[in-house]
Amino acid sequence: MSSEVARSLIQISSEIGRQVGILVNRKGNVEYVIVGDQRGILIPDLSRHRGGSTRLRGLRCIHTHLRHEGLTDDDVTDLALLRLDLMAVLSPRADSGSEKLDVGYLLPENPEGQQYEISSFPSSARCKIDFLAFIQSLEDEFQRSQKSRNSGRREERALLVGVYRWSRNYADDSMEELKDLAWSSGVTVVDTVIQRPHEIDSRFLVGRGKLKDLVIRCNQLGVDLIIFDRDLTPPQAAAIAEYVEIRVIDRTQLILDIFAQRAKSRDGKVQVELAQLRYLLPRLSGKTTALSRLAGGIGGRGPGETKLEIDRRRVRDRIHALEKRLDLLSRARNQRRARRVGSGVPIVSIIGYTNAGKSTLLNSLTNxxxxxxxxxxxxxxxxxxxLRFPKERDVVVTDTVGFIRDLPPDLVGAFRATLDELRDADLLIHLVDISNPRFEEQIKSVQKILVDLDLMRIPRLLVFNKEDKADLSLVNSMCKRFDGISISAINRSTLHRLLASIEKTVWNTDHEMSLLSGGVLRDSGPTCH
Ligand SMILES: Nc1nc2c(ncn2[C@@H]2O[C@H](COP(=O)(O)OP(=O)(O)OP(=O)(O)O)[C@@H](O)[C@H]2O)c(=O)[nH]1
Ligand SMILES: [Mg+2]
Structure with missing residues (x-):
């Protein structure tokens, strides 16, 4: 920047008593001239200009301050959120009549954890930096540090953010689960941030200043998306996404995304897409820039690697069509169900928190x-x-979708039909992964869902699974406390007490089990009564 330009900016500014600024592109052309007020300038919407997790905006901002001061917090926030090449401030110097120049720029990841750097010059004439070369080398450095991290397959990189009113323990546990969810959806977690503010900012959740720090961190780490460990209201999601210009999704979207990846049956696919679209619809009234970021990647995938529709009218039509299909499918399902119930064969359903080992148990029980x-x-x-018991008696064992704390309501709605099948059960086996440090919370979450689904009236057996991975005394004391049984679903020889209990509950008998279809059972492992 020539010192004549600097001087004229300062002069105009002091004449009109307002800050003035220019945005200059890499060719050196002025793209915008901004006239602010005494305290600041308002930078226009720059979304049509380039940007990206490794790229700077291609625009530098040079503006005046009326008083002799350096970069303010607001200047640094704009620098970070807009990913400007540079933010330069010219301020008058009462002593010499010349203007002081402060230049701020973002830094790539560094061992000191420094987010940005400010260089100060006594006058603009003393600043001999070749801006273009400097910006280019800065950008190269951003890209280099990202490339070295992405040497393998390119997975989406996420920063997880938790904002909690609850205790530290709760926050840590919840964040651990979010990490598992992120991992299950194929996201690489590059960092986690936990905040426990006194007041939760209703607009941005974490407050503007914190959001700025997050964006700087995301730039440094080459993050593609921020995942919040709570549900964002549609206005919050829109406000944050617009502000940070990085894809932002919440816990519900992450769970929906996992479901979209896993859905295999026609039923499952229809249910998941419906849940996704119902979740999306109220969020579609916002600006298109924020939305187009939903169009791909985690949070924007439909079942079967399709992209989710994000056109409001088409989403409505699609929801109607899917509801009709679901209706037809559930009729067929009801017929199957009626046949099953009508056959008089008792139904035993395995339920429990996700990853408790339900499918493993189904496999072990029924080969x-x-x-x-x-x-x-x-x-x-x-x-x-x-599953065949002695004397030619059979039960039907069902394994179903796992539960999770704060199950997204749209998902419960869409899976209502699947979950309703649990009403036909004669016995629910509530399976608990006792090796999970959060198992007590998980028991409570499952019980809460059972209440919501009005399933508490069905006889229930609490079964602690993965005893092989847990401390024996813990297993025994929990069995006593909860009046449960312990097993290891991967080891069929530990199942005989469970089988005896199933037999007893279903047929009201008290026989000792000795044989199981496909194998002889031996007594082993910790036992509980
Ligand atoms: N060590 C040990 N691992 C087990 C046991 N039972 C299941 N697992 C493992 O736990 C993991 C989850 O098992 P699944 O049977 O898929 O669990 P699930 O409850 O069906 O999970 P979702 O379908 O995801 O809700 C797998 O890696 C199993 O091998 C057990 O008794 N001991
Ligand atoms: Mg399973």
Missing amino acids: SHVDVENKLFATLDTATRR
Whole structure:
């Protein structure tokens, strides 16, 4: 910048008593001239200009202050949120009649954790920086540090943000679960931020200043999306997305995304897409810039790798069409269900928190091979298998979608039909992963969902799974406390007490079990009464 330009800006500014600024592109052309007020300038919407997780905006801002001061917090916030090449401030110097120049710029990730740097010059004439070369080298550095991190396959990189009113323990637990969810959806978690403010900012959740820090962190780490560990209201999601210019999704969207990836059956796909679109519809009234960011990647995928529709009218039409299809599908399902109930074979349903080992137990009990995975929500579709007891007696065992704390209401709505099948059960096996440090919370969450679904009247058996991974004394004391049974679903020899209990509840008998279809059972492992 020539010192003549600097001087004229300062002169105009002091004549009209307002801040003035210019936005200059990399060719050196002035793209915008901004006249502010005494305290600041308002930078126009720059969304049509380039930007990206590794790229700067291609615009530098040079503006005046009326008093002798350097970059203010607001200047740094604008620098970060708009990802400007530079933010320069010219302020008059009462002593010499010349103008002081302060230049701020963002820094790539560094061991000191520094987010930005400010260089000060006594006058603009003393600043001999070749801006263009400087900006280019800065941008190269951003890209280099990102490339070195992405040497392998390119997965989406996320920053997880938790804003909690609750205790530190709650915050940590909740964040752990969010990490599991993110991992299950195929996202690489690059950092987590936990905040426990006195007051939660209703517009941005974390407040403007904190949001600025988050954006700087995202730029430094090459983050593609921010995932909030709570549900964002439609206005919050719109405000934050517009402000930070990085894709922002919430916990519900993440869960919906996992479901979209897993849905295999026609039923499952229709239910998931419906839940996604119902969730999306109230969020579609906002600005298109924020929305177009939803169009791909985590949070924007439909079942079967399709992109979600984001046109409001088309979404409505699609919702109607899907509701009709679901209606037809559920009629067919009801017929199957009626046949099953009508056959008089007792139904035992395995329920529990996601990843408790429900599918593993179904497999072990019935010698079958439904998919088992150490990921949340591996199962979406109900699987049904027969289990034969002595004297030619059968039960039908069903395994279904796992539960999770604060199950998104749209998802419960869409999966209502699947969950309603649980009403036909003669016995619910509530399976708990006792090796999970959060298992007590998980029991409570499942019970809450059972109340919501009006399933508490069905006989229930609390079964602690994965005893092989837990401390024996813990297993025993929990069995006593909850009047439960413990098993290891991967080891069929630990199942005989469970089988005896099923038999006892279903047929009201008290036989000792000795044989299970397909294998002889031996007594082993910790036992509880
Ligand atoms: N060590 C151990 N691992 C188990 C046991 N039971 C299940 N697992 C593992 O736990 C993980 C989850 O098992 P799944 O059977 O898929 O769990 P699920 O409850 O069906 O999970 P969702 O369908 O995702 O809700 C898998 O990696 C299983 O191998 C057990 O008794 N001991
Ligand atoms: Mg499963």
